[in-house]
Amino acid sequence: MKFNNDYKLGKNVVLGKNVKIGDGTVIYDNVEIGDNSIICNNCVIGEPINDYYSNKNYINPKTIIGENSLIRSHSIIYADSIFGDFFQTGHRVTIRENTKMGNNCSVGTLSDIQGFVKFGNYCRLHSNVHICQKAVIGNFVFIYPYVVLTNDPTPPSNTCIGPTIGDYSQITTGSLIMPGIKIGENCLIGAGSVVTKDVESFSLVLGVPAVKKCDIREIESKEKKGEKHYPWMCNFNRGMPWKDIGYEKWLKIKKFE
Amino acid sequence: MKFNNDYKLGKNVVLGKNVKIGDGTVIYDNVEIGDNSIICNNCVIGEPINDYYSNKNYINPKTIIGENSLIRSHSIIYADSIFGDFFQTGHRVTIRENTKMGNNCSVGTLSDIQGFVKFGNYCRLHSNVHICQKAVIGNFVFIYPYVVLTNDPTPPSNTCIGPTIGDYSQITTGSLIMPGIKIGENCLIGAGSVVTKDVESFSLVLGVPAVKKCDIREIESKEKKGEKHYPWMCNFNRGMPWKDIGYEKWLKIKKFE
Amino acid sequence: MKFNNDYKLGKNVVLGKNVKIGDGTVIYDNVEIGDNSIICNNCVIGEPINDYYSNKNYINPKTIIGENSLIRSHSIIYADSIFGDFFQTGHRVTIRENTKMGNNCSVGTLSDIQGFVKFGNYCRLHSNVHICQKAVIGNFVFIYPYVVLTNDPTPPSNTCIGPTIGDYSQITTGSLIMPGIKIGENCLIGAGSVVTKDVESFSLVLGVPAVKKCDIREIESKEKKGEKHYPWMCNFNRGMPWKDIGYEKWLKIKKFE
Numbered sequence: 222m223k224f225n226n227d228y229k230l231g232k233n234v235v236l237g238k239n240v241k242i243g244d245g246t247v248i249y250d251n252v253e254i255g256d257n258s259i260i261c262n263n264c265v266i267g268e269p270i271n272d273y274y275s276n277k278n279y280i281n282p283k284t285i286i287g288e289n290s291l292i293r294s295h296s297i298i299y300a301d302s303i304f305g306d307f308f309q310t311g312h313r314v315t316i317r318e319n320t321k322m323g324n325n326c327s328v329g330t331l332s333d334i335q336g337f338v339k340f341g342n343y344c345r346l347h348s349n350v351h352i353c354q355k356a357v358i359g360n361f362v363f364i365y366p367y368v369v370l371t372n373d374p375t376p377p378s379n380t381c382i383g384p385t386i387g388d389y390s391q392i393t394t395g396s397l398i399m400p401g402i403k404i405g406e407n408c409l410i411g412a413g414s415v416v417t418k419d420v421e422s423f424s425l426v427l428g429v430p431a432v433k434k435c436d437i438r439e440i441e442s443k444e445k446k447g448e449k450h451y452p453w454m455c456n457f458n459r460g461m462p463w464k465d466i467g468y469e470k471w472l473k474i475k476k477f478e
Numbered sequence: 479m480k481f482n483n484d485y486k487l488g489k490n491v492v493l494g495k496n497v498k499i500g501d502g503t504v505i506y507d508n509v510e511i512g513d514n515s516i517i518c519n520n521c522v523i524g525e526p527i528n529d530y531y532s533n534k535n536y537i538n539p540k541t542i543i544g545e546n547s548l549i550r551s552h553s554i555i556y557a558d559s560i561f562g563d564f565f566q567t568g569h570r571v572t573i574r575e576n577t578k579m580g581n582n583c584s585v586g587t588l589s590d591i592q593g594f595v596k597f598g599n600y601c602r603l604h605s606n607v608h609i610c611q612k613a614v615i616g617n618f619v620f621i622y623p624y625v626v627l628t629n630d631p632t633p634p635s636n637t638c639i640g641p642t643i644g645d646y647s648q649i650t651t652g653s654l655i656m657p658g659i660k661i662g663e664n665c666l667i668g669a670g671s672v673v674t675k676d677v678e679s680f681s682l683v684l685g686v687p688a689v690k691k692c693d694i695r696e697i698e699s700k701e702k703k704g705e706k707h708y709p710w711m712c713n714f715n716r717g718m719p720w721k722d723i724g725y726e727k728w729l730k731i732k733k734f735e
Numbered sequence: 736m737k738f739n740n741d742y743k744l745g746k747n748v749v750l751g752k753n754v755k756i757g758d759g760t761v762i763y764d765n766v767e768i769g770d771n772s773i774i775c776n777n778c779v780i781g782e783p784i785n786d787y788y789s790n791k792n793y794i795n796p797k798t799i800i801g802e803n804s805l806i807r808s809h810s811i812i813y814a815d816s817i818f819g820d821f822f823q824t825g826h827r828v829t830i831r832e833n834t835k836m837g838n839n840c841s842v843g844t845l846s847d848i849q850g851f852v853k854f855g856n857y858c859r860l861h862s863n864v865h866i867c868q869k870a871v872i873g874n875f876v877f878i879y880p881y882v883v884l885t886n887d888p889t890p891p892s893n894t895c896i897g898p899t900i901g902d903y904s905q906i907t908t909g910s911l912i913m914p915g916i917k918i919g920e921n922c923l924i925g926a927g928s929v930v931t932k933d934v935e936s937f938s939l940v941l942g943v944p945a946v947k948k949c950d951i952r953e954i955e956s957k958e959k960k961g962e963k964h965y966p967w968m969c970n971f972n973r974g975m976p977w978k979d980i981g982y983e984k985w986l987k988i989k990k991f992e
Contacts, residue, residue, distance in 0.1 A: 222488055222506055222526065222538075231736055244504075247758075247776070249736055259531060262504070262522075265776075265808065269736065274773060274805065281736075291531065294522065294554065297808065297826055312554055312572055315826055315844050330572050330590055333844055333862050348590050348608060351862060351880050363634055366608050366626050369880050371908050371926065374957050375964040377877055377971045394628050395654045395672075397909045397927050412628065413654050413672040413686055415909075415927035429686050429927055429943050443631050450632040457634045479745055479763055479783065479795075501761075516788060519761070519779075548788065551779065551811065569811055569829055587829050587847055605847050605865060620891055623847075623865050623883050651885050652911045652929075669885065670911050670929040670943055686943050700888050707889040714891045 223262055231267065231281070237288065250281040255288030255306060264292055268299045270318045287324065299336065311348060323360070325460070338383065343461065355383030359406070361454070361461075362386050365394040374400040387422060389452065396431075407452055409437050480519055488524065488538070494545065507538040512545030512563060521549055525556045527575045544581065556593065568605060580617070582717070595640065600718065612640030616663070618711070618718075619643050622651040631657040644679060646709060653688075664709055666694050737776055745781065745795070751802065764795040769802030769820060778806055782813045784832045801838065813850065825862060837874070839974070852897065857975065869897030873920070875968070875975075876900050879908040888914040901936060903966065910945075921966055923951050 228242045231250035236242075240254050243262030248254075252267040260266060267284040284298065287306035292298070296314040305324030314328050317336030322328075326340055329348040338352055341360035346352070350364045353372040372383045384398045387406035392398065396414040404410065405422030414431040425434045437451035450456055454468040463471030485499045488507035493499075497511050500519030505511075509524040517523060524541040541555065544563035549555070553571040562581030571585050574593030579585075583597055586605040595609055598617035603609070607621045610629040629640045641655045644663035649655065653671040661667065662679030671688040682691045694708035707713055711725040720728030742756045745764035750756075754768050757776030762768075766781040774780060781798040798812065801820035806812070810828040819838030828842050831850030836842075840854055843862040852866055855874035860866070864878045867886040886897045898912045901920035906912065910928040918924065919936030928945040939948045951965035964970055968982040977985030 222530075245502075245759075263520075263777075268808075273736075294525075295552070295809070313570060313827060331588065331845065335862075348592075349606075349863075365628070365633065367624065367881065369908050371879070375954065375967070376879060376905050376907055376923075377967055377973075378958060378964065379971065379973070380957050391633050393633055394626050395652075395909075399926065409633075412656065440632065443637050444635060450635065453632070453634055457636065459634075459636070502759075520777075551782075552809070570827065588845065605849075606863075622885075622890065624881065648890050650890055651883050652909075666890075669913065697889065700894050701892060707892065710889070710891055714893065716891075716893070 234267075243294065249284075249300065251300070252284045252286070254286045255290065257288055258286060258290040258292075260286075260292045261294040261296075263295045265297045266292070268297050270300055282318070293330075302336075305342065325462075329366070341388070353383055355381050357383060357385040359386060359388040359390070361389045362392070364392045365412075367395045368392050368398070370398045372400045389454065391453070407437060409440075409451065491524075500551065506541075506557065508557070509541045509543070511543045512547065514545055515543060515547040515549075517543075517549045518551040518553075520552045522554045523549070525554050527557055539575070550587075559593075562599065582719075586623070598645070610640055612638050614640060614642045616643060616645040616647070618646045619649070621649045622669075624652045625649050625655070627655045629657045646711065648710070664694060666697075666708065748781075757808065763798075763814065765814070766798045766800070768800045769804065771802055772800060772804040772806075774800075774806045775808040775810075777809045779811045780806070782811050784814055796832070807844075816850075819856065839976075843880070855902070867897055869895050871897060871899045873900060873902040873904070875903045876906070878906045879926075881909045882906050882912070884912045886914045903968065905967070921951060923954075923965065 223243050224241050225244050227244040228246040230248050233251050234248050235253040237256035239257045241259045245263040247265050249267035269281055273279045282301035284300045285303045290308040292310050293312045295312050296310050298316045299318040301318040302320040304322045307325045309327040311330030313331050316334045319337045320334050322340040323342035326344045328346045332346050332350040334352045335354045337354040338356045340358045343361045345363045348366045351369040353370045355372050356370045370384050372381045382401035384402045386404045390404050390408040392410045394412045396410045398416045402416055403419045407423045408420050409425045411427030414427055415429045417430040420426050423436050425437050427434050440450050442448045442450040458464045480500045481498050482501050484501040485503040487505050490508050491505050492510040494513035496514045498516045502520040504522050506524035526538055530536045539558035541557045542560045547565040549567050550569045552569050553567050555573045556575040558575040559577040561579045564582045566584040568587030570588050573591045576594045577591050579597040580599035583601045585603045589603045589607040591609045592611045594611040595613045597615045600618045602620045605623045608626040610627045612629050613627045627641050629638045639658035641659045643661045647661050647665040649667045651669045653667045655673045659673055660676045664680045665677050666682045668684030671684055672686045674687040677683050680693050682694050684691050697707050699705045699707040715721040737757050738755050739758050741758040742760040744762050747765045748762050749767040751770035753771045755773045759777040761779050763781035783795055787793045796815035798814045799817045804822040806824050807826045809826050810824050812830045813832040815832040816834040818836045821839045823841040825844030827845050830848045833851045834848050836854040837856035840858045842860045846860045846864040848866045849868045851868040852870045854872045857875045859877045862880045865883040867884045869886050870884045884898050886895045896915035898916045900918045904918050904922040906924045908926045910924045912930045916930055917933045921937045922934050923939045925941030928941055929943045931944040934940050937950050939951050941948050954964050956962045956964040972978040
């Protein structure tokens with residue numbers, strides 16, 4: 222129903238095998254899309270960066286979207302970014318230039334990535350997440366709705382220091398991460414927290430400002446009585462690379478890298 | 479100006495009398511739209527659910543929009559949902575599959591309903607509200623900007639327990655409702671609250687985490703000196719079914735059901 | 736790449752010299768756009784107000800966008816608004832009727848201005864800011880992501896009292912401003928604050944509810960050791976009218992008015 226070949230392609234666009242492009246979508250110059258990927262309707266891929274409006278000799282930087290990706294409708298992805306395989310987005314996503322995402326990442330509806338950021342593999346941004354410039358995010362980091370990462374400690378200023386988030390950490394709904402904050406691995410940031418200090422690995426922090434409540438390995442499972450839920454990788458595998466073999470076995474082979 | 483018959487219709491679309499459809503709108507298979515409804519420009523109604531991308535024999539589930547509805551531009555409503563009469567949306571609304579809304583509901587600009595949810599009648603979601611899957615919401619519930627309802631108590635997990643909200647309750651700006659929380663009838667959730675415990679009917683709760691401040695029936699009116707404002711139905715009737723006869727009289731007849 | 740003359744114009748649209756209009760954009764009746772302005776693709780300018788749907792004799796009110804403006808794609812600007820020169824927006828901005836903005840203002844991606852509001856000159860709204868009706872905002876006010884201004888003290892009611900914000904104040908990420916609150920000049924509202932009381936000029940307030948932490952003139956610079964950062968105008972000039980001569984000199988001439 223969606224794919225009537227009613228789209229526009231710029232110059233030097235390279236489409237892999239079986240790529241589908243939705244009606245009303247525009248793909249600008251120098252975009253590459255991997256095999257079997259689907260770009261739904263009314264998307265903009267390779268949106269020209271600001272220089273385009275003032276520079277007559279503007280050349281659109283390269284944009285790469287990996288194989289088996291699914292970009293849902295009305296999303297805008299600027300030029301000069303690179304996304305790995307199995308990349309997915311919700312609707313109306315905005316991703317600015319110089320964004321790097323590994324494989325198997327997803328970005329939810331309305332999320333807004335300001336560019337100049339780096340994500341590892343298997344990161345999941347839910348709906349309406351805001352990622353500031355200069356953020357650095359590890360692998361298997363999930364970020365929940367209405368989380369905002371910030372980068373200016375004395376607004377407005379010329380300082381721009383993005384937060385860093387370690388592997389496996391979970392940044393839950395509505396929390397704010399202050400500029401330059403370092404969140405370790407396997408952390409859990411509670412809903413509605415304002416994180417103003419660095420967070421040690423394996424910590425649950427919570428509140429405004431966020432303070433440490435416990436080690437995440439003390440948190441009870443809601444699913445298996447008497448057991449612990451974290452590290453979550455032992456209890457959750459939907460879409461994860463250890464789905465078929467379990468996290469412990471997978472750790473030894475780390476197939477995803 | 480908006481309606482130049484420049485839209486696309488799928489198969490088995492049933493349009494009532496005097497239905498208007500804006501330019502650039504796409505209505506997919508098996509959508510029914512009631513009499514006198516207006517779908518503005520660049521909307522997507524009956525958006526195919528995920529199965530569409532992988533299943534060759536995909537059949538789009540039915541979607542029903544009631545009479546006298548007004549869907550503003552750039553909204554996306556997935557298939558397999560049902561909305562009553564006098565349904566209204568702002569712009570760029572996203573509503574996923576398996577959403578049920580009664581009559582006279584409205585959903586504000588940028589709001590994001592994740593599907594598998596149920597609303598009663600006369601619910602109003604303002605701009606940029608996020609409703610998680612499995613939420614259950616009564617009648618006359620108003621939800622204000624940047625409120626988020628959540629459903630996973632130990633993220634990430636396989637547990638999904640949506641909040642429930644009773645009739646007449648008001649969930650004000652920027653509050654977060656934790657997974658499985660039950661909010662009674664006639665509650666008032668203060669701005670910026672994080673609601674981590676069930677809330678008794680007629681309570682004002684406030685803060686991070688939210689605690690009970692008073693019975694809502696103690697709150698002074700800002701409009702009539704010396705009087706109380708809540709229950710609000712005695713002091714507010716814009717668009718309400720008791721507009722012409724008053725809430726007390728209407729209670730005896732409850733015409734809306 | 737973007738400008739193939741594939742747009743629609745209503746009646747009495749006045750376009751200045753060198754105006755560019757992107758593909759898929761619709762400009763309704765009685766819009767004026769100043770010289771050298773660029774309206775990118777898929778925008779709606781002069782969106783008819785609600786009366787349009789019910790009034791057969793509807794006439795679209797005038798909308799004015801100043802010179803040298805840049806409206807990014809998918810933005811919706813209602814009729815009956817006026818924007819000064821050098822106006823800029825991000826993507827998917829929504830601006831309702833009766834919005835007045837001075838010169839050199841910008842509105843970030845996904846921001847939502849509810850109309851019936853007034854801004855001075857050089858205001859900057861970052862991404863995803865929500866401005867309620869009846870807000871009054873001075874000059875050089877910067878508002879950061881996910882800030883919400885509110886106007887109903889006893890929701891729902893018929894009272895609508897917008898906040899006011901004085902010149903040079905900075906409202907940082909995720910803060911909520913309660914109805915009718917007056918924020919003075921040169922204030923700094925900390926991230927995630929809920930502002931429930933008026934704020935004196937030169938105050939840093941913080942927390943839920945926000946309390947005064949210090950005078951902003953006590954805050955250390957992160958850039959110049961031993962110096963103070965605020966008033967920020969002495970340390971930040973990107974895009975500001977004092978860029979070439981310094982704030983002190985500029986104050987004496989105030990060229991922007």
